[in-house]
Amino acid sequence: MKKLRRAILACIVTVVTLVSSEFILSRFFPQRTIDYVQSISFRCFEEGEHRWVKMKKNGSCKLQSMYDSFKPVEVITNGYGLRNPEIPIAKPSNMKRILFIGDSFTMGWGVKDEDGFVRQTETRMNHMNLPFAIQTINAGFTAAGPSGYYLSLKLDGMQFDPDIVVVGFYLGNDILSRKDVEWVKTDDQGLPDVVRSKSTYIDATGQLRLKDLPLTYHIPYLRRSHLFILMMNTIFRDTVIPGQEELITDTACIFNRDCHAFDQGKSEVKLLFSTMNTMLKQHGKRLVIAIIPTNFQVHFNVEYKTQYNLPLKPSNRRFLNDEFIQHFIQQEIEYIDLLPPLLEKAGSERLYFTQDDHWNEAGHRVAAEAISQKLISLFQ
Numbered sequence: 262m263k264k265l266r267r268a269i270l271a272c273i274v275t276v277v278t279l280v281s282s283e284f285i286l287s288r289f290f291p292q293r294t295i296d297y298v299q300s301i302s303f304r305c306f307e308e309g310e311h312r313w314v315k316m317k318k319n320g321s322c323k324l325q326s327m328y329d330s331f332k333p334v335e336v337i338t339n340g341y342g343l344r345n346p347e348i349p350i351a352k353p354s355n356m357k358r359i360l361f362i363g364d365s366f367t368m369g370w371g372v373k374d375e376d377g378f379v380r381q382t383e384t385r386m387n388h389m390n391l392p393f394a395i396q397t398i399n400a401g402f403t404a405a406g407p408s409g410y411y412l413s414l415k416l417d418g419m420q421f422d423p424d425i426v427v428v429g430f431y432l433g434n435d436i437l438s439r440k441d442v443e444w445v446k447t448d449d450q451g452l453p454d455v456v457r458s459k460s461t462y463i464d465a466t467g468q469l470r471l472k473d474l475p476l477t478y479h480i481p482y483l484r485r486s487h488l489f490i491l492m493m494n495t496i497f498r499d500t501v502i503p504g505q506e507e508l509i510t511d512t513a514c515i516f517n518r519d520c521h522a523f524d525q526g527k528s529e530v531k532l533l534f535s536t537m538n539t540m541l542k543q544h545g546k547r548l549v550i551a552i553i554p555t556n557f558q559v560h561f562n563v564e565y566k567t568q569y570n571l572p573l574k575p576s577n578r579r580f581l582n583d584e585f586i587q588h589f590i591q592q593e594i595e596y597i598d599l600l601p602p603l604l605e606k607a608g609s610e611r612l613y614f615t616q617d618d619h620w621n622e623a624g625h626r627v628a629a630e631a632i633s634q635k636l637i638s639l640f641q
Contacts, residue, residue: 320342357424
């Protein structure tokens, strides 16, 4: 009888210890559980013929962050698979169209459509007493990169007859994306015609997934345990996400003027932008590159030390911006550097989500103000 009591007591103590440990870890020392790895719920993707990912047509998808970086957002797409109201192909004679191409920043990740900088730009410009109406078209989509921007313009964008095309150029991963994106087929100029991702795929539900997850994340129930993940990571180091550490190292490189590992990637990005500029000029249209800075460039001290722990020197804070600006000037490409207006506001308000490197509503507002002023100057 005593042995049974001891066994029961031992079981109770063990259970209480495990439950307490799980609670403490999840609350104060959270681990990279499967919910963290797949922290974004957004089932609105499908594979494209030329681009490895695009958004579904006529979709209504909930964009949700498991870690409450932002409140759930409903993303509604039109018949072209764009987060935009329906667009008639024929453009009214008294209207100027601005096509926005980019990644999740342009799409409006984590914010309502009306709070994204694309829609705010349209609203602002239509309140400026211009002699014509302004219509913006949001062709941004998650997981896009420069090759995707080029294909979006070449294959889809020109049909809308835009007067100006604004490309959101995100310094955080647009240069690095070439490392993951394979140009499966190129055209006669050596530019991408079909692109595919090496590391991700779209599952049956329409959600982006990593192809190669560590074994730990395939174990039901336990893959959501902070205690189990800690043990596996301590013993086997089995929860390192493929490419995660490499991504941090690569990010440190592109923001270091003395690192040249991505010079080829930079050259390809410049070539794609120059080709887009030539394409538009041939049709009497204009290209504007909106340079989108990273979270750690804007909220410098906090973000880089706590999240990335990378040796970013203050002198390197904007050298990447300046390098591309020099190219844009040489190629006569219009641009707007969003780092200065964001830095001006960063001291008084938070402009990016916490635990997420995208703009919050305030960041989109600042971007819309700056972009609107730039576009107004081009129409004058």
